[in-house]
Amino acid sequence: MLAALVSLALPPSGVPTAVADDAITHQDYADMLGLKDLHAKGYTGKGVTIAYVEDKPDLSTPELQGANIEVREACPFQSVPETISHSTTVASILANKDWGWAPEAKIINYRVPTEGTKEIPEENCKSRLSESNKVYAQINRALSDGVDIISLSIASPIEESIAPAIARAAQMGVPVIAGADNTVGDTNRSFGNLNTVAAVGYTNLEGKRAETSSRGKHVTIMAPGxxxxxxxxxxxxxxxxxxxxxxxxxxxxxxxxxxxxGKQKWPNASGNQLLRSLINTANNNGQGWNEEYGWGLIDPVKFLTEDPTSLEDTNPLWEKIPGALPNQQTLADYQDGLTDPVTLIGDSSYVYRGVDDTIVTNYPDISEYATSPRYHKK
Known part of the structure; x- marks a missing residue:
């Protein structure tokens, strides 16, 4: 899967040369959505941990000075400048002190190889396609590390092996946010096609959907892009x-x-409640959900005004695409210890409780043979 992992950014345009020490101090979207006012009111993401999964950022850039960012990788590999550039922009949107959304949050980059990255032979990594480097393994590590939110600005053809990690996130109340992709029509390579995942489309600064922002059943919410x-x-x-x-x-x-x-303001709110509030407060001119805008454009002021703690504490996106994964059976298999551990690398809490002798042989340290509650239900 990782051989096909690509970013969800379009090629840059308008490229003047700049001196490396010249910091980017302004973004139009920050003015559009009043970020400085939010920060002035103390909304900075303090005490919240955000994971984002892709290649590493360049922490030496001026835009990331002072940001609380950590890089964690399962196995070292060689990056290419384009993937570092992409990751640096994503990290800056999260953490830049002037125009980042959550400049006082802790940001953890769970590094995975994307298109163009290469192995470092002397590091003795089996392959950059190895199970330990896959997206679901890094999602599981993030969940085991106790992160509050997971962000995915990468895309790939979806494999069933990622479903248990996504179901685990939903069970734990950790929102997974993914790009809806940049194609004219519906797409099947966005992680946003997974149930329980909030798929984000993008608009211009007037709030109109960009022509290349994907539309379809998977689209959940919009933001400037x-x-x-x-x-x-x-x-x-x-x-x-x-x-x-x-x-x-x-x-x-x-x-x-x-x-x-939102998590900073309402620390007792679950991720599921925050997702519900995000949907409830989005601006779609009263039209409800549709395939072009999802539930609409984010409304930060309204979102930070309406208390989510009274909302239902379940993920609101379990059935957004009927027949898609994960589903309730995915979750039940995980809860009952019947999921193949190969898809749960990085999950330090999982115990296999089934009766598959091959699995028990391969994973003796995390297997308790035939102890699944499913076998003992009356």
């Missing part, structure tokens, strides 16, 4: 040029960051 100032590589691979980027790659961390502000 055009005209994003970003650092891109020069001929030497250093991030010394500035360009303008667009795509659901960049609307996705905006939604994750907004959820972090």
């Amino acid at each position: 055009e005209g994003i100032a970003e650092r891109i590589p020069d001929s030497s691979g250093n991030l010394t040029k500035l360009g303008k980027g667009a795509g659901t790659s960049y609307s996705t961390p905006m939604v994750a960051g907004l959820l972090a502000l």
Whole structure:
């Protein structure tokens, strides 16, 4: 799967050369949504942990100075400048002190190889396609580490093996936010096609859906994603040029960051309640859900005004795509200890309780043969 992992950003446009020390100090979307006012009121994401899964950012860039960012990887690999550039923009949208959504949150980059990255032979990694480096393994690690929100600005053809990790996140009340992809029609490569995952489309600064923002049953919410100032590589691979980027790659961390502000204000609210509030407070001109805008454009002020703690504490997106994974059976199998542990690498809490001798042989340390509650239900 990771061989096909790609970013959800469109190619940059308008690329003037810039000196590396020139910081990006302004983003139009921050003005559009009043981020400075929110920060001035103390909404900064303090005390909240956001995980984002993709290649590593360049922590030396001016935009990330002072940000609380940690990189965690399962196995080292060699990056390419384009993937570092993309990750740096995503991290900056989350954590930049001037225009990041949650500048005082803790940001953890769970690193995975994306398109173009290579193995480092001397590191003795089996392969950059190895199970330990897959997206679901990093999601499971993030959940085991106790993160509050998970953000995915990458895309790949969906494999069934990711479903248990996503179901686990829903059970734990940890929102998973993913880009809806950048195609004219519906798409099947966005992680937003998974049930329980909030798929984010993108708009221009007037709140109109961008032509390339995917539409379909998977779309949940919208956020700005055009005209994003970003650092891109020069001929030497250093991030010394500035360009303008667009795509659901960049609307996705905006939604994750907004959820972090909500979690800060209402620490007792579950991720499920915050997701419900995000949907309830979105602006779609009273039209309800549709395939172009989902539930509508995020409304930060309204979201941070309405207390979510009285809302139902279940994920509101279990049935957004009938027949898709994960489903309630996925969750039941996980809860009953009947999921194959190969899809739960990084889950430090899981115990296999089934009767598959091969699985028990392969995973003796986390197996308790035939103890699943399903076998003992009356």
